[in-house]
Amino acid sequence: MRRTRFDDAECPIARVTDLFGEWWTPLVLRDAMYGITKFEDFQHELGVSRAILTARLSRLVDEGYMDKVPYQDRPVRHEYVLTDKGRAMWDVLAVMWRFGEEHLWEDGEQPLVELAFRDTKERVRPVVVDEATGRPVDLAAIRIRSRTRTRR
Amino acid sequence: MRRTRFDDAECPIARVTDLFGEWWTPLVLRDAMYGITKFEDFQHELGVSRAILTARLSRLVDEGYMDKVPYQDRPVRHEYVLTDKGRAMWDVLAVMWRFGEEHLWEDGEQPLVELAFRDTKERVRPVVVDEATGRPVDLAAIRIRSRTRTRR
Numbered sequence: 001m002r003r004t005r006f007d008d009a010e011c012p013i014a015r016v017t018d019l020f021g022e023w024w025t026p027l028v029l030r031d032a033m034y035g036i037t038k039f040e041d042f043q044h045e046l047g048v049s050r051a052i053l054t055a056r057l058s059r060l061v062d063e064g065y066m067d068k069v070p071y072q073d074r075p076v077r078h079e080y081v082l083t084d085k086g087r088a089m090w091d092v093l094a095v096m097w098r099f100g101e102e103h104l105w106e107d108g109e110q111p112l113v114e115l116a117f118r119d120t121k122e123r124v125r126p127v128v129v130d131e132a133t134g135r136p137v138d139l140a141a142i143r144i145r146s147r148t149r150t151r152r
Numbered sequence: 153m154r155r156t157r158f159d160d161a162e163c164p165i166a167r168v169t170d171l172f173g174e175w176w177t178p179l180v181l182r183d184a185m186y187g188i189t190k191f192e193d194f195q196h197e198l199g200v201s202r203a204i205l206t207a208r209l210s211r212l213v214d215e216g217y218m219d220k221v222p223y224q225d226r227p228v229r230h231e232y233v234l235t236d237k238g239r240a241m242w243d244v245l246a247v248m249w250r251f252g253e254e255h256l257w258e259d260g261e262q263p264l265v266e267l268a269f270r271d272t273k274e275r276v277r278p279v280v281v282d283e284a285t286g287r288p289v290d291l292a293a294i295r296i297r298s299r300t301r302t303r304r
Contacts, residue, residue: 003175004199012252012263013245017178020248023155026169033291047156085255090291091280093165095247096172100164103237111164114299117287124282126289128243131277134286135269139185139242142276147266 016092019063024048026096028056029082029089032066037079065089094126168244171215176200178248180208181234181241184218189231217241246278 007018020026024046031045043053057080060066065086068078094115101111115124128137135141159170172178176198183197195205209232212218217238220230246267253263267276280289287293 006179007256010264011182012249012256013182014179015252015256016248017172020169020172021175021178023173026173027158027166030163030165034296087291088251088255091247091289092244092251094280094289094294095243096168097164099240099244100167103240104159104164104167110299112162112299113296115289115294116297117282117293118295119293122282122284124289124294125284126280127283128246128278129281129286130269130274131279132274134281137243137246137267137276137278139239141269141271142246142267143270144186144265145268147262147264 019059020092022056022059024052025056025060026093028053028060029065029086030093032080032082032086033090033093037081039078039080042080060086095128098126171211172244174208174211176204177208177212178245180205180212181217181238182245184232184234184238185242185245189233191230191232194232212238246276247280250278 003021005018006014006021009015009018027046028042031042036042036045039053039057042048042057043050046053048056057066057068061068061080064083066080066082069081070076071079097115101114105111115126116122117124129135130137155173157170158166158173161167161170179198180194183194188194188197191205191209194200194209195202198205200208209218209220213220213232216235218232218234221233222228223231249267253266257263267278268274269276281287282289
């Protein structure tokens with residue numbers, strides 16, 4: 001049975017859910033952002049079946065998150081390289097990281113890994129703000145409205 | 153067959169994926185953030201089966217994203233109210249919104265809805281920055297490292 005699709009929903013969150021709700025897909029994107037490009041390496045890192053990994057990578061290529069690029073001739077071999085659209089998904093993963101490290105470990109426990117800036121070596125704590133004003137995007141301060149025709 | 157679980161993974165992204173990868177769950181959380189509390193209202197909004205909605209709400213309650221609170225005595229009826237932990241998931245949804253509106257509509261098309269601040273009426277464009285410094289959390293500027301014992 002095909003799941004209910006959300007990819008033509010009117011809500012942007014629902015459209016992303018259509019992709020992220022496929023088991024393994026956020027982790028495939030994550031590993032791609034960490035520099036993995038080859039099918040065998042994704043499979044080794046994730047421990048996922050070849051069939052599922054093939055399906056997930058195909059969708060990511062079809063929808064423009066990755067390019068499938070030949071890197072060897074005989075036999076022909078491909079690697080999977082993030083596009084700009086794929087790389088833009090990092091924002092979502094970064095905030096998932098923050099939520100996870102803050103809320104999904106037992107009291108007194110913490111993940112063994114953390115995000116840091118390469119240059120300053122300071123730890124990174126991702127938060128969400130408005131691009132133009134820098135204001136926190138607090139749920140209580142936000143509403144959803146119909147887009148007016150003047151706002152193209 | 154039980155899916156591979158990610159909820160005890162060492163990676164914070166994987167732990168969130170364990171929840172978000174359940175079809176419908178991000179949309180249940182979204183609707184809760186929009187103020188929906190009653191089972192029938194979630195079902196009406198989402199068009200999801202009672203069985204799936206029951207399972208999704210149960211997990212959200214079990215894992216502390218929502219409280220199940222009686223609001224009526226005879227017959228007893230409950231509503232589902234986001235906890236602080238549940239509300240904190242808004243950050244993830246806000247960034248999914250931004251990604252979706254930017255990348256998941258055809259050229260020249262846009263969602264019919266947008267996010268705006270209640271007070272200023274300005275449109276909100278969520279972006280991810282580092283909490284302490286306000287620096288963008290660009291993938292190229294970040295690395296993952298082992299947590300050192302001094303950084304509690």
